[in-house]
Structures are given as C-alpha cells and as structure tokens.
Amino acid sequence: MQDVKKYSEDELVHLLKNRDQSAFSYLYDNYSSVLYGVIYKMLENHELSEDVLQEAFIKIWNNFSNYDSDKGRLFTWMLNITRNLTIDTIRSKGYKKQSKIQNSENAVNNISDKANTAESFDALGIRKHLTLLKNDQKQIIDLAYFGGLTQEEISKTLDIPLGTVKTKMRTAIIELRKVLK
Amino acid sequence: MNKEGIISSGLLELYAMGLTSAEETRQVEGWVNQYPEIKQELDAIEASLESYAKAHAIVPSSSVKDKIFSHIASEQSADANKIPSIKAAPAPQKVYRIPTYFKVAAAAIIIVLIGSVALNYSYYSKYQSANNELQVAQEKLRQNEQANLAMKTDINVMSDKNSLPVVLKGTPHAPDALAKIYWMKNTGEVYVDPSNLPSAPAGKQYQLWAIIDGKPVDAGMISTKQGIYHIQKMKTFGSAQAFAITLEKAGGSPTPTMDQMYVIAKI
Numbered sequence: 001m002q003d004v005k006k007y008s009e010d011e012l013v014h015l016l017k018n019r020d021q022s023a024f025s026y027l028y029d030n031y032s033s034v035l036y037g038v039i040y041k042m043l044e045n046h047e048l049s050e051d052v053l054q055e056a057f058i059k060i061w062n063n064f065s066n067y068d069s070d071k072g073r074l075f076t077w078m079l080n081i082t083r084n085l086t087i088d089t090i091r092s093k094g095y096k097k098q099s100k101i102q103n104s105e106n107a108v109n110n111i112s113d114k115a116n117t118a119e120s121f122d123a124l125g126i127r128k129h130l131t132l133l134k135n136d137q138k139q140i141i142d143l144a145y146f147g148g149l150t151q152e153e154i155s156k157t158l159d160i161p162l163g164t165v166k167t168k169m170r171t172a173i174i175e176l177r178k179v180l181k
Numbered sequence: 182m183n184k185e186g187i188i189s190s191g192l193l194e195l196y197a198m199g200l201t202s203a204e205e206t207r208q209v210e211g212w213v214n215q216y217p218e219i220k221q222e223l224d225a226i227e228a229s230l231e232s233y234a235k236a237h238a239i240v241p242s243s244s245v246k247d248k249i250f251s252h253i254a255s256e257q258s259a260d261a262n263k264i265p266s267i268k269a270a271p272a273p274q275k276v277y278r279i280p281t282y283f284k285v286a287a288a289a290i291i292i293v294l295i296g297s298v299a300l301n302y303s304y305y306s307k308y309q310s311a312n313n314e315l316q317v318a319q320e321k322l323r324q325n326e327q328a329n330l331a332m333k334t335d336i337n338v339m340s341d342k343n344s345l346p347v348v349l350k351g352t353p354h355a356p357d358a359l360a361k362i363y364w365m366k367n368t369g370e371v372y373v374d375p376s377n378l379p380s381a382p383a384g385k386q387y388q389l390w391a392i393i394d395g396k397p398v399d400a401g402m403i404s405t406k407q408g409i410y411h412i413q414k415m416k417t418f419g420s421a422q423a424f425a426i427t428l429e430k431a432g433g434s435p436t437p438t439m440d441q442m443y444v445i446a447k448i
C-alpha cells in the first residue's frame with residue numbers, strides 16, 4: 001500500500017458522520033478509483049460509469065449517517081451502495097449486456113491493458129498475486145462483484161446447484177486471502 | 182450454529198459480496214454483534230475483497246470530483262431534498278432555486294400591495310369628497326352664524342327699550358323708498374335699517390345725514406353687503422332735528438346731493 005493515510009478508518013467515519021467535507025475529499029481520493037473500477041467493469045462505458053460514480057458518492061455523503069461500522073467495513077458499505085446503483089442503471093436504463101460472464105472474464109483478463117488503471121494501491125502487485133487464482137475461482141467472484149448477479153443467477157450461469165454457490169464462493173475467497181497474504 | 186459452523190457456512194462471504202437475502206443479512210449481523218471472532222473473520226473477508234477491487238481500480242476523470250463537490254455545496258446552500266439528474270450536467274453546475282414558499286410569499290405580498298394601493302386610492306377619493314363636503318358644510322355654517330349674528334343684532338336694536346324707531350319716508354323723487362332708524366335715547370347711537378331702499382346702482386352708495394340746527398351732518402355710509410341691507414350702526418348724535426338718506430358716489434360726499442334724497446324724517 002503506497003497511499004499515505006491521513007485518517008484511520010474510525011477517524012474518517014467519525015468525521016464523515018459530522019459531515020466534514022475535507023474527510024469526504026479524502027474518502028473520494030482514496031476510494032473513487034476502486035469504486036470506479038468496479039462500476040466500469042460492470043458497465044464498460046466511461047461516461048455512464050462516471051455518472052454512476054458521481055451518484056454513488058453523493059449518496060454516500062447524504063446517507064452516511066446510515067453507516068454502521070459494527071456491520072462491516074466502510075469500503076464494503078460503499079461498494080454495496082455503488083454496486084446497487086450500477087445494477088439499477090443496468091436495469092432501468094434499458095442497458096443491455098449480452099453476456100455478463102464474457103464481459104467479466106474479459107475484464108479480468110484485460111486488466112493489464114487498461115492504461116488508466118490506478119497504481120496507487122500497488123494494483124500491479126495485487127494483480128500478480130491474482131494470477132495465482134484459478135479461473136473458476138476468479139469467475140465466481142467476478143460474477144458477484146462485477147456482474148451483480150444474485151446467488152440464483154450465479155447458480156444458473158455456472159450451472160451448479162444453488163447450495164454449492166455458497167461453498168464455491170467461500171473456497172474462492174479463502175484462496176483469494178491466501179494469495180494476497 | 183457454532184462459530185466454526187458459521188465461518189465454514191460460506192454465508193459471511195456472501196454477506197461481504199452483498200449476496201445474502203434480507204433474512205440471511207439479519208442473521209449474519211446478529212452473529213457479528215455476538216462473536217468478536219466472527220466480526221474478525223468478516224473483516225478479513227471484506228479486506229480481501231477490497232484488495233481484489235483495488236486490483237481493478239481505474240482513476241476516473243478529475244471532473245467527477247468537482248461535480249460531486251459542487252453538487253454537495255449547492256445541496257447545502259439550497260434545498261437538499263432531491264438529487265437532480267446527474268446525467269444532465271456535463272460540467273459543474275450550481276443550481277440556484279428560489280424556494281416555492283418564497284415564490285408564494287412574494288406573490289401574496291404583491292397581491293396585498295396591489296389591493297392596498299386600490300384601497301388607498303378608494304379611501305383617498307372618499308376622503309377628498311368628504312373633506313370637500315365638510316368644507317362646504319363649514320362655510321354654510323359660518324354664513325348661517327353670520328346671518329344669525331346679524332339678525333340677532335337687528336333684533337337687539339329693535340327690541341331695546343331705549344330705541345326710538347324713526348321711519349324715513351320716501352321723497353317725491355323716490356316715493357316707494359322707505360328706511361328706518363333706531364335712535365338710542367340713552368346713548369345717542371343711531372342704527373339704520375335700509376332694507377326697503379332700492380338697490381344702489383354700481384359706483385353709488387347711500388349716505389345718512391343728520392340735520393342739526395338746519396345743517397346736514399354726515400352720519401356715515403350705509404354699506405351694502407352682498408346686496409342685502411342689514412341694520413347697521415351709524416355715527417352717534419345727541420340731538421338731531423331730522424335724518425335723511427341720499428344716494429351719493431361710493432365713499433360718500435361732504436355735503437348731500439339734494440336731488441338724490443330718497444327718504445327723510447323729522448324727529
């Protein structure tokens with residue numbers, strides 16, 4: 001991690017609950033590229049993705065009082081807001097995607113081709129580790145993460161029983177944790 | 182379910198991915214609150230997914246941050262209830278809206294103002310006409326008071342126990358003319374009632390004369406007020422043998438013009 005942290009997560013949360021704009025600026029600087037990456041993987045359209053990113057951060061700002069650190073990490077909460085807005089965009093704007101799997105696979109495979117990929121998080125280093133992940137493990141994470149699919153949709157897409165989505169996801173994430181260590 | 186069972190269930194991973202149902206979400210949140218170990222496990226899962234997302238990070242255009250902050254600023258300064266369409270704004274734009282309640286208030290004030298002006302105009306017209314009527318009434322009252330006063334004076338003169346009425350009869354020159362004198366025996370004051378004299382022509386005025394020791398003495402000019410003759414006070418005489426009225430030039434003459442004598446009476 002190369003980014004110099006100005007605030008601990010607790011401090012940041014406390015300041016944001018008090019509607020501190022400089023803390024929000026810090027939040028944007030540290031998380032916008034990550035959230036934008038997720039949105040872009042889902043939409044594959046920069047203009048649309050920037051609109052969703054803007055909408056997401058405004059929602060994060062306006063609804064920050066709803067964030068409860070007991071229920072999970074700040075990033076997870078922000079990611080869920082962002083992902084839900086992106087899914088809304090896909091569904092409400094008549095946004096068509098022929099093959100979500102195809103796109104998400106491409107997205108993962110084409111990571112190194114993105115000229116404007118953020119480097120501030122040692123993304124390259126992380127990506128090297130990710131190459132150690134098996135393809136089917138990446139796929140199930142990507143389907144949920146970048147495809148916005150539900151458990152049932154993942155089950156249908158991968159043609160696996162609904163009950164095994166949980167265990168496969170768990171296995172993939174355990175593997176992810178291993179390669180990131 | 183024990184802690185190991187929870188950890189191995191795969192639900193924490195689904196929760197971190199945002200894939201749990203509402204019921205599962207409540208369940209996981211309950212466990213996280215209850216067991217620090219579960220909270221720790223969830224944190225580790227979320228951290229790994231965060232890193233995964235970071236590997237896919239893309240820096241968005243710098244204009245996005247500007248748009249977000251100008252939007253927040255305008256929301257804080259203006260009505261913050263709704264997020265306007267983000268898609269519509271290609272560049273940072275501040276939207277200043279006049280709040281509806283302000284528009285309504287402004288409209289109400291304008292209506293009240295117009296109404297007030299109309300009422301003012303109406304009241305001013307009424308005030309003016311009432312004021313005119315009042316002035317007319319006051320003038321009339323003043324005239325009546327003057328008439329009353331004059332009449333009262335007339336009556337006082339006539340009814341005074343010391344007054345000696347003398348009727349001046351018309352001369353052959355003016356046989357129909359008539360005038361009266363009230364001569365106060367105690368004070369010598371002379372009052373004349375010229376109401377039965379013909380109207381004096383323009384530039385002419387009646388003059389009263391007292392004849393004392395055979396000589397006419399000026400007793401004063403009889404003023405005519407608005408064409409109506411009232412009893413009026415003349416000069417005072419202790420004794421006189423006769424009174425006469427002649428028509429003279431306005432302002433009077435030192436000696437009477439005898440052929441213009443209208444009335445005369447001997448005492």
